[in-house]
Amino acid sequence: MSVEQELIERALECAAADDPKLNERIYKNFYDAMPDAEQLMSHVDEGVRGKMMAEIYRLLLTKDVAASDSDYLVFETKTHANSYFVQPEMYRLLSDVLLQTLRLSAARVWGPAVEASVSRRLNAMTTAINSALINN
Numbered sequence: 001m002s003v004e005q006e007l008i009e010r011a012l013e014c015a016a017a018d019d020p021k022l023n024e025r026i027y028k029n030f031y032d033a034m035p036d037a038e039q040l041m042s043h044v045d046e047g048v049r050g051k052m053m054a055e056i057y058r059l060l061l062t063k064d065v066a067a068s069d070s071d072y073l074v075f076e077t078k079t080h081a082n083s084y085f086v087q088p089e090m091y092r093l094l095s096d097v098l099l100q101t102l103r104l105s106a107a108r109v110w111g112p113a114v115e116a117s118v119s120r121r122l123n124a125m126t127t128a129i130n131s132a133l134i135n136n
């Protein structure tokens with residue numbers, strides 16, 4: 001396993017272990033930063049919110065998301081735009097909020113190498129999402 005992969009896995013495991021309210025915190029920070037997103041998600045129950053976060057963690061744990069998940073991302077971004085009215089800029093914001101939240105929730109193992117690895121992976125995910133949005 002690459003060092004980058006190991007650091008990302010360690011950070012996510014630490015955040016999940018040290019912060020039992022991790023998902024709740026991510027959504028709260030997301031809504032505080034973008035009240036329009038809270039409006040869009042007001043009807044969404046905890047189960048669906050959990051499913052969405054599980055997919056986002058899966059993408060974050062995927063080494064080359066553009067290669068493995070481009071079809072999936074085209075499908076989700078299409079559904080998100082057409083059925084849920086999600087705006088393109090909301091993806092970058094959610095990614096920024098995820099980084100900021102993980103920094104604190106995984107503080108026990110966080111450091112410059114973890115920051116660089118998680119940031120790089122989130123950038124790759126956002127780039128793949130932007131390509132999917134262009135293909136919609």
Ligand code: HEM
Pocket residue numbers: 037038040041044048051052055056059076079080084086087090091094129
């Ligand atoms: C990497 C980014 C994202 C991924 C992988 C993702 C994935 C998912 C998944 C798997 C679901 C569950 C139902 C389904 O499969 O459609 C879902 C639901 C939803 N997502 Fe996302 N999502 C992402 C970003 C966003 C963003 C930025 C918003 C903005 C507010 C958003 C809003 C919603 C809403 C409103 C629903 C509920 C749909 C409903 O059941 O009515 N998502 N998302």
